[in-house]
Amino acid sequence: MRMATWVEVGRIEDVPPGHAARVEIDSVPLAIFNLDGEFYCLDDTCSHAEASLSDGDLDTSRCAIECPLHGSAFSLQTGDPLSLPAVEPVRVHQIDTTDGVIRIALSEDAR
Ligand code: FES
DSSP states (O other): OOOOOEEEEEEGGGSOTTOEEEEEETTEEEEEEEETTEEEEEESBOSSSSOBGGGSEEETTTTEEEOTTTOOEEETTTOOBSSSSOOSOOOEEEEEOGGGEEEEEOOGGGO
């Protein structure tokens, strides 16, 4: 099994609670979310059409992000769509915030 490659993308202060940030690793656009101090990372591009999930609204009660274009909600934990029109999941990537530094490891299938 290949070891995960961790890439430093910023500091936790860059993404306050309730906010999102968009970063790129190897030209893959990624969205980082801070849900009340818990950090998550998903593909930034919606699985339904060309929309940036980091521009969407966080749904704390469902631990989800709502796409800004047509409103599908995606689970921050699994990337699965929780509502239509999206039916395909987005990928979830590992994220680590040790010592206040945000590091991401792309999922194997993201390259
Ligand atoms: S582009 Fe995201 S739900 Fe349509």
